[in-house]
Amino acid sequence: MLELEKVWKSYRVGSLGSKKLTAVRDVSFSIAPGEVLSVVGESGSGKTTVGKMVLQLISVSKGAIRLDGEDITKTGKRGLKEYYRNVQGVFQDPFSSYNPIFRADRVLEMVKESYFPRVKRSEWDSKVEDSLQSVGLEAGAVLGKYPHQLSGGQLQRMLIARALLLDIKVLVADEIISMLDASTRIDVLNLLGSLKERGLAVLFVTHDLSLANYISERVIIMRHGAIVETGATGKVFGDPRHPYSRNLLASVPQLHTKWSENPIPVVELEPDGDRSRPPAPLTKVDERHWVASVG
Amino acid sequence: MGRYFRRKLLIYGVTFFIAVTINFAIPRLMPGDPVARMLTRNKVANVESSEAMRVYFTDLFGLDVPLWQQYLNYWAALFKGDLGVSVFAFPSPVTSIILDALPYTLGLLLPSILLSWFVGNSLGAVAARSKWLDNTALPASYLLTAVPYMWLAILLAWVGGVILGWFPVAGGYSFALRPSFTWVFIVDLFHHWVLPFLSLFLVALGGWAIGMRNLVIYELESDYSNYLQALGAPRRLVRRYAFRNAMLPQISGLALQLGVVVGGALVTEVVFAYPGLGSLLLNAIQNQDFFLLQGILLFIVIGVLLFNFLADVVYVLVDPRTRLGLEGGVS
Amino acid sequence: AACTDSGSSEDPENLSIEQFPRNETLYTTGTAWEPPSDWNPVNPGQATGLNGLGYETLYLFDPNTQELSPWLAESGEWTEDLVFELKLRDGITWSDGEEMTADDVKYTVELGQIEAVPYANVWDWLAGVEVVDDLTVRFTFDEARHQEWDNFLFTTEIVPEHVFAEYSEDEILTGANEDPVVSGPYTVHSYDQDRIAWVKRDDWWATEALDLEVKPTYIVDIVNTSNEVTLNQLIQGEIDLSNNFLPGISDLLEGDPTLSTYYSEAPYMASANTAMLIPNTTIKPLDDPEFRRAMAFAISPGEIVDSVYSGIVSEASPTGLLPIWQDFYDQGAISEAGFQFEPSDAQTILADAGYEDSDGDGFVENLDGEAVSMTLNVPSGWTDWEEASRSIAEDLRDVGINVTEEFIDAGAVDDARTTGDFQLMLNNWSGITNSPWGHYRYLYQLPVQDNQGTANFSRIENEEAWQLTQELAATATDDPHYAEIIAELERISMEEMPAIPIWYNGVWAQSSNQVWTNWPSGDGDTPGVYPSVWNEMFGMGSIYMLTQLESAG
Amino acid sequence: MALDVNDLRVHYRTTKGDVRALDGVSFSIADGEIVGLAGESGCGKTTLGKSLIRLDGRMRHVGGNVLLDGDELPIGNDRAMNKHRFKDVSIIPQYSMSAMNPTRRIGKMIADLLRSRGLSYRNLKDELVHRLELVGLPERVLDNYPIELSGGMKQRMVMVLSTLLDPSLLIADEITSALDVSNQKAVAETLVRFRDMEFVKSMIVVTHDLSLVYQIADTIMIMYAGRIVEKAPAETIVKAPKHPYTKALISALPEVGLEYGDKRLKSIPGKPPQLLNPPTGCRFRARCPLASDECAEQPPMVDVDGGHQAACWKLED
Amino acid sequence: MTTDVMLTADTVGQRRENLYFALRNPKVLIGLTIVVGLALLGVIGPFFLSATPNEYIGPKSEAPSADHWLGTTYFGQDVFTQFVHGLRSSYLVGSLGGLIAFVIGMSVGFTAGYRGGLVDEFLNMLTNVVLVLPALAVLIVISSYLEVRGVISQAVIIGLFSWPWVARAVRAQTFTLRNRDYVDLAKLTGKRPGQIIMREIMPNMASYLLMSVILLFGGAILFAAMLDFIGMGPSNSVSLGSMMQQAMAWSSLHLGLWWWFVPPGAAITLIVGGLYITNVGLDEVFNPKLREK
Numbered sequence A: 001m002l003e004l005e006k007v008w009k010s011y012r013v014g015s016l017g018s019k020k021l022t023a024v025r026d027v028s029f030s031i032a033p034g035e036v037l038s039v040v041g042e043s044g045s046g047k048t049t050v051g052k053m054v055l056q057l058i059s060v061s062k063g064a065i066r067l068d069g070e071d072i073t074k075t076g077k078r079g080l081k082e083y084y085r086n087v088q089g090v091f092q093d094p095f096s097s098y099n100p101i102f103r104a105d106r107v108l109e110m111v112k113e114s115y116f117p118r119v120k121r122s123e124w125d126s127k128v129e130d131s132l133q134s135v136g137l138e139a140g141a142v143l144g145k146y147p148h149q150l151s152g153g154q155l156q157r158m159l160i161a162r163a164l165l166l167d168i169k170v171l172v173a174d175e176i177i178s179m180l181d182a183s184t185r186i187d188v189l190n191l192l193g194s195l196k197e198r199g200l201a202v203l204f205v206t207h208d209l210s211l212a213n214y215i216s217e218r219v220i221i222m223r224h225g226a227i228v229e230t231g232a233t234g235k236v237f238g239d240p241r242h243p244y245s246r247n248l249l250a251s252v253p254q255l256h257t258k259w260s261e262n263p264i265p266v267v268e269l270e271p272d273g274d275r276s277r278p279p280a281p282l283t284k285v286d287e288r289h290w291v292a293s294v295g
Numbered sequence B: 001m002g003r004y005f006r007r008k009l010l011i012y013g014v015t016f017f018i019a020v021t022i023n024f025a026i027p028r029l030m031p032g033d034p035v036a037r038m039l040t041r042n043k044v045a046n047v048e049s050s051e052a053m054r055v056y057f058t059d060l061f062g063l064d065v066p067l068w069q070q071y072l073n074y075w076a077a078l079f080k081g082d083l084g085v086s087v088f089a090f091p092s093p094v095t096s097i098i099l100d101a102l103p104y105t106l107g108l109l110l111p112s113i114l115l116s117w118f119v120g121n122s123l124g125a126v127a128a129r130s131k132w133l134d135n136t137a138l139p140a141s142y143l144l145t146a147v148p149y150m151w152l153a154i155l156l157a158w159v160g161g162v163i164l165g166w167f168p169v170a171g172g173y174s175f176a177l178r179p180s181f182t183w184v185f186i187v188d189l190f191h192h193w194v195l196p197f198l199s200l201f202l203v204a205l206g207g208w209a210i211g212m213r214n215l216v217i218y219e220l221e222s223d224y225s226n227y228l229q230a231l232g233a234p235r236r237l238v239r240r241y242a243f244r245n246a247m248l249p250q251i252s253g254l255a256l257q258l259g260v261v262v263g264g265a266l267v268t269e270v271v272f273a274y275p276g277l278g279s280l281l282l283n284a285i286q287n288q289d290f291f292l293l294q295g296i297l298l299f300i301v302i303g304v305l306l307f308n309f310l311a312d313v314v315y316v317l318v319d320p321r322t323r324l325g326l327e328g329g330v331s
Numbered sequence C: 001a002a003c004t005d006s007g008s009s010e011d012p013e014n015l016s017i018e019q020f021p022r023n024e025t026l027y028t029t030g031t032a033w034e035p036p037s038d039w040n041p042v043n044p045g046q047a048t049g050l051n052g053l054g055y056e057t058l059y060l061f062d063p064n065t066q067e068l069s070p071w072l073a074e075s076g077e078w079t080e081d082l083v084f085e086l087k088l089r090d091g092i093t094w095s096d097g098e099e100m101t102a103d104d105v106k107y108t109v110e111l112g113q114i115e116a117v118p119y120a121n122v123w124d125w126l127a128g129v130e131v132v133d134d135l136t137v138r139f140t141f142d143e144a145r146h147q148e149w150d151n152f153l154f155t156t157e158i159v160p161e162h163v164f165a166e167y168s169e170d171e172i173l174t175g176a177n178e179d180p181v182v183s184g185p186y187t188v189h190s191y192d193q194d195r196i197a198w199v200k201r202d203d204w205w206a207t208e209a210l211d212l213e214v215k216p217t218y219i220v221d222i223v224n225t226s227n228e229v230t231l232n233q234l235i236q237g238e239i240d241l242s243n244n245f246l247p248g249i250s251d252l253l254e255g256d257p258t259l260s261t262y263y264s265e266a267p268y269m270a271s272a273n274t275a276m277l278i279p280n281t282t283i284k285p286l287d288d289p290e291f292r293r294a295m296a297f298a299i300s301p302g303e304i305v306d307s308v309y310s311g312i313v314s315e316a317s318p319t320g321l322l323p324i325w326q327d328f329y330d331q332g333a334i335s336e337a338g339f340q341f342e343p344s345d346a347q348t349i350l351a352d353a354g355y356e357d358s359d360g361d362g363f364v365e366n367l368d369g370e371a372v373s374m375t376l377n378v379p380s381g382w383t384d385w386e387e388a389s390r391s392i393a394e395d396l397r398d399v400g401i402n403v404t405e406e407f408i409d410a411g412a413v414d415d416a417r418t419t420g421d422f423q424l425m426l427n428n429w430s431g432i433t434n435s436p437w438g439h440y441r442y443l444y445q446l447p448v449q450d451n452q453g454t455a456n457f458s459r460i461e462n463e464e465a466w467q468l469t470q471e472l473a474a475t476a477t478d479d480p481h482y483a484e485i486i487a488e489l490e491r492i493s494m495e496e497m498p499a500i501p502i503w504y505n506g507v508w509a510q511s512s513n514q515v516w517t518n519w520p521s522g523d524g525d526t527p528g529v530y531p532s533v534w535n536e537m538f539g540m541g542s543i544y545m546l547t548q549l550e551s552a553g
Numbered sequence D: 001m002a003l004d005v006n007d008l009r010v011h012y013r014t015t016k017g018d019v020r021a022l023d024g025v026s027f028s029i030a031d032g033e034i035v036g037l038a039g040e041s042g043c044g045k046t047t048l049g050k051s052l053i054r055l056d057g058r059m060r061h062v063g064g065n066v067l068l069d070g071d072e073l074p075i076g077n078d079r080a081m082n083k084h085r086f087k088d089v090s091i092i093p094q095y096s097m098s099a100m101n102p103t104r105r106i107g108k109m110i111a112d113l114l115r116s117r118g119l120s121y122r123n124l125k126d127e128l129v130h131r132l133e134l135v136g137l138p139e140r141v142l143d144n145y146p147i148e149l150s151g152g153m154k155q156r157m158v159m160v161l162s163t164l165l166d167p168s169l170l171i172a173d174e175i176t177s178a179l180d181v182s183n184q185k186a187v188a189e190t191l192v193r194f195r196d197m198e199f200v201k202s203m204i205v206v207t208h209d210l211s212l213v214y215q216i217a218d219t220i221m222i223m224y225a226g227r228i229v230e231k232a233p234a235e236t237i238v239k240a241p242k243h244p245y246t247k248a249l250i251s252a253l254p255e256v257g258l259e260y261g262d263k264r265l266k267s268i269p270g271k272p273p274q275l276l277n278p279p280t281g282c283r284f285r286a287r288c289p290l291a292s293d294e295c296a297e298q299p300p301m302v303d304v305d306g307g308h309q310a311a312c313w314k315l316e317d
Numbered sequence E: 001m002t003t004d005v006m007l008t009a010d011t012v013g014q015r016r017e018n019l020y021f022a023l024r025n026p027k028v029l030i031g032l033t034i035v036v037g038l039a040l041l042g043v044i045g046p047f048f049l050s051a052t053p054n055e056y057i058g059p060k061s062e063a064p065s066a067d068h069w070l071g072t073t074y075f076g077q078d079v080f081t082q083f084v085h086g087l088r089s090s091y092l093v094g095s096l097g098g099l100i101a102f103v104i105g106m107s108v109g110f111t112a113g114y115r116g117g118l119v120d121e122f123l124n125m126l127t128n129v130v131l132v133l134p135a136l137a138v139l140i141v142i143s144s145y146l147e148v149r150g151v152i153s154q155a156v157i158i159g160l161f162s163w164p165w166v167a168r169a170v171r172a173q174t175f176t177l178r179n180r181d182y183v184d185l186a187k188l189t190g191k192r193p194g195q196i197i198m199r200e201i202m203p204n205m206a207s208y209l210l211m212s213v214i215l216l217f218g219g220a221i222l223f224a225a226m227l228d229f230i231g232m233g234p235s236n237s238v239s240l241g242s243m244m245q246q247a248m249a250w251s252s253l254h255l256g257l258w259w260w261f262v263p264p265g266a267a268i269t270l271i272v273g274g275l276y277i278t279n280v281g282l283d284e285v286f287n288p289k290l291r292e293k
């Protein structure tokens, strides 16, 4: 349904944009309805950039992003507004997703303003109530409050409720739980689970491998802007082939097992090279499991 | 870094070009005819001859050709370092008039800017750490920055010059003296310089002090200050660091301030009849002296750009943070 | 420049400025507004003192006695109707030691053949100059314009041919002529941004020829600063003579015996020129002489003299002629056609001429019923004029003439005056000269052109008056016809009212007696010259001020 | 007994009253022990860490005392405390990225700091370089400005600096939360190494990531709303928690291998109480599945067994 | 739920806190009292004064007395009347000039900061040019170009030249704010840039913008006074600056008419100083770090 084909992104950095930094290199993947696709990787590997490109918050330097076959990088302003009916996002920091000086439910109101200007108030109110319900929020407890009066979990759930108001097909969730407390993050995570059961496709960006494993069917491991390994979650995490993936997995702190108990030797990885060159190609190593060749 | 400076230079170049163009346009937008003004000022009232003279001088000043031609000529002359002849102080070349006035302006403004910067910053830094000073020096500083220059100048002239009679209230030096390297002259110069200096110094002082105080407080709240304190560094060290870092924006602030130095301290110069670019500028305007006006504006623009550029350079040199930023690094 | 061994030198030229003994130095100010930069008398603009201290004229004119007396010239006379023969004094030397000869005079006058020389107009009616012998020059004319010739004689500075002949035409017109070679009592000692210093010459011709000796060894003229500053320096005795308008001087005179002015009581200052209200006669209702006369009656000069000037100027005569010409005032004409401040008369005249306030807004309308609303422009920043115009506009409003004062940029005033794009303005360009002829030329000059640069700003078209003015120019002062023409012009002026004379600006002069005394004065019966260093004043006798000064000792 | 904290109370002054960020905290740490301090956000972890070394302007020491190696730490007295800082108690701050003066070369800054403490940079330099090498930093970083180092390098630099004088107690506050997993691991292991090499005697590692602290800590303390609710050896906390809050916390953590389809993780309902006017009695009461009337009384800290303490009325259940 | 009750109390606190501090902050109080007090005098005063400011109503050069509270000028005008009218025009210039500068600065700053890229570079250049042009000189020239100078035209000119620093600061702030997630969220809701700036970014800079307005207001008053003083002020009305100019032009220093030049300058100092002090006070309110000092 949503498909990325050979997408590249470079930023201009340095003062007066004197340098180019390629953040995403030749990334292709697709998500089907009812599927959660996790994107993991170290900090700066380009995860957020991918998410923002899908949301068209930043432009694509090269390549195409297609929703149901239509390349949305080519549509104009109008088309974009339509696109957002189908694709929405939730970001990492629940507190900065809300304008601190306005009531939190303003994010819902803005949706009405843009997409449902003619819907009657009462009708709208019940619609809001429904969607809050579906993210496990009590309307009375959250409406009319300021962001700082709500917990991070409540805020994130409200953002998801906002996306749901639009009947979306794809949700981009960029680290939506990393700022949350251990206990609340579970609520949000479980919510994503229930969304996927309802047929939503979720692009789940995270650096927490255990969460990726918990929630997603498929996973993409990124490094230096390119995909190094991808496939079904079980296969990738159960049998990581790329040295980077292995390092990553070995570093994850786990309850019940200490690092010291089963030491996996850390492999030296090749350093960051010329990013403008296409990355190593992916080769299929197993059913639903691809790995980039190690140069 | 080279690339950075090249782009900066380009931007400065374009800015210069636009500013110079505006400088050219401005006097020509004013009402009045400089030649007519020159003739009337000099009481050339002979009905029959004045027209011939008007034609002659209009031609002499190059004002008889179309505006675009004047503009091209202006640039051409500029590249030859020729700023034209003054109408007001005919027939002196503009350059020499400006250069004659420059020392006074510099002598007045450089010390007042530098000293107020120095004293203001010290005061601000001290105020940041002393509740008592903060409560006394700060309000005083605010009042000082709020004082109109000319009013302070008038008050100083009135109290120090008229009532107490301690200082002369006008001129750069006594009429009985000529500039020379003698004690008499230097003392006299200083004597004349005190009041205008004070009026500029005091007003600027407040601004620096306030800025410094806020910056130091900000630095004292920063993470590195906290860490130093957590490691038991004495307050002295913490403050020294805070002061140094707070100094950086002030240094470039100083450079920017120095940029306007050549603009002169117009009102101060007017109040104290101090010879300098400021009063020259006013004269140029009042006498429709296009060429002198253009010349002074050019000086000012060059000064501002030069010191802005300098501020950029200084900043890159003293603050490692900017240096990395230039190279496109991420922090 | 200063010499290091000046201490041992007796020559005053070698002293540097800080070594000038105070009691031998005269400090003046009020004339120069710009740094001294021009020592060339041929082009417009010159350093203070250049005309008089440096270069000199052939004759001097005494405004008080209306007499022309020879100066560089020993004598001169009209030998024929169209021939004037002039004899130069013997023994005049230039400051470089060269003799001044008839060739210098011829050369100077012939410079006027260059179009852009300020006195080029003399060649409109001068036919030729010839050197008869070393000291004699003969001028032949196409037309004998006596008044204009007299004017030429006491205003044109004679320059040394041997110096100027070296200059190209461009240099003559635009050169600064630094290090001027002069004939007068002083040479340039040095100059700076804000001052020029003159030092006495020891071989000035008049010492021998006329037994005149200038007293100050040095004259330092200071570039004008603010009134405040000048006043302070005057009180401190740092400046001996200020030739600029200093508000408040009359208040200070009482308390400070060391200060003196031309008259010891009001009006304190001699009159220098007539400040007039100029109506633009091309627009309604200012095209109507009756309306203009009504305005004349409405304005109170007394208020301006008292309030704005605190009595240091005097009210103008209705003729507009300066007091130096009071002998020519035609009492008959004045009593018939003259005017004075009388608002009720103004209203009567207005009503009689048909101007009335029909819409009841308190202001009269035009004859065609259109509302009248005029502005009176003066340059902003000319504080005394601003105040004066406030007073005038208020007076006019009081009688129902709707005038508002408006202060605009001086350049804009110039533009408006030149192009005629104004309603009312103040102007004072008619000043002391050798004959009322100048005043009438200023009022009536024809033809009216698109740009009126120097005269007839009212744009009045009065053929008769202009005819008379030209006649006056060609009439010698001692011609009995001379006074008649003036009387006729006075009458026309008061009836036609091309401009409304209001007050006389002064020959501003405030002097301090702390170092120098015996300043010229108009008190008593000593016909004092004007204590002024204005460039044109030396030719009108101010040079005598320097010979009469006494050290306060 | 390296550190002994008794009934420590630290409040924040605000316009609305005192925020009781630490409300009667007692615990002790043995020589060579690494204590992990975990809990939900806002429970007072940072406050506890800070209160042991430097109260900031808004913190007020209300009661309780702290003994370090048998001597009382004058934690309420900034000046008196100064001589203990760095030498006896040291800290690795949360903000390692910005902990160093950006305009001074690192070596110079260290020299300034040491000199101001009356120590000789020259004498300590060899040790410094040695330790830098230990964490994989070349000597030349001393000539660099902080900005020229990567985040990980800065972090290690600060770690070395903070422990340079071999303090008895080191407080490490959330030092890994900004890092990705591989760096987290490296940093965590370095901390253990420092302890092993006796650069520091004992350590408090503040974090909200239980799985991480489990990797390195000997003992874990769980805080809730300004109080310590359970303290036990790491294994015990993870495998046999006693306090209902700890239990809930543990059960909310997913693991690699666990999938959504297999088993749903459960969260703790509700939100921790405000510390401005905390409720009386057990503070977890409002969210506790076991809460009953007796919880209106504040439960005392009781020994469950060797080294395992918890504060709950329902420990037996 | 207890927690909810707590939260409500907290909110109200947060919102009211600023007001609470603002009203309790002595700096804000003192500053506002001065500024508002003088403003009232300028606005209401003229209605109680019969004379027009330039009318010669009293004896000349008289010291302050019961009849003429601030004495009379050299011409016998009432200084107090002039003073009150001058206050009025100072406030007018200040508010109008400040407002114009504010609007321009804000527009340029927001556009440059939000758009970035070429637009930013162009606007930056524009800002630099205006910054480089010697403002005073250009102002003088433009003032003299205007044949008739009124308070309004003066304010416009001042406004046109004092915006660059606001633009720069707004641009910098916008740069940081435009990367906030809620801006992205607004984009995801299909909002146009203009709406986002107005509704998401601007409200968050409200305190900052308020302070800019204050500083611009003060700056405009000072600038206007300077222009008036060198005779480039409004031609037909009285301002505090022109009072000082007149006082200087008519030798008040030497005639000892201190009551002519002291009050206008003192008033400007008080107004601008009051504004600055209010600004510091507000700064303390908005920035708790400074408040705790």
Ligand SMILES: Nc1ncnc2c1ncn2[C@@H]1O[C@H](COP(=O)(O)OP(=O)(O)OP(=O)(O)O)[C@@H](O)[C@H]1O
Binding pocket: A011, A012, A013, A021, A022, A023, A041, A042, A043, A044, A045, A046, A047, A048, A049, A050, A207, B330
């Ligand atoms: N607006 C931007 N301008 C310039 N460079 C950027 C910008 N946004 C991101 N980058 C750079 O692009 C690279 C990828 O960034 P991105 O935010 O996509 O990483 P990430 O995988 O999401 O990292 P994290 O886990 O830290 O969120 C980084 O090197 C980052 O510095």
Ligand SMILES: Nc1ncnc2c1ncn2[C@@H]1O[C@H](COP(=O)(O)OP(=O)(O)OP(=O)(O)O)[C@@H](O)[C@H]1O
Binding pocket: D012, D013, D014, D019, D020, D021, D039, D040, D041, D042, D043, D044, D045, D046, D047, D048, D058, D208, D275
């Ligand atoms: N400066 C302060 N002023 C007022 N209250 C404060 C201040 N700092 C912290 N608090 C409050 O004190 C309590 C404890 O804060 P602390 O920072 O110690 O929590 P924490 O456990 O470290 O949280 P986190 O995991 O988010 O860092 C919190 O309720 C917090 O709101």
Ligand SMILES: [Mg+2]
Binding pocket: A047, A048, A049, A175
């Ligand atoms: Mg990211």
Ligand SMILES: [Mg+2]
Binding pocket: D045, D046, D047, D174
């Ligand atoms: Mg914390």
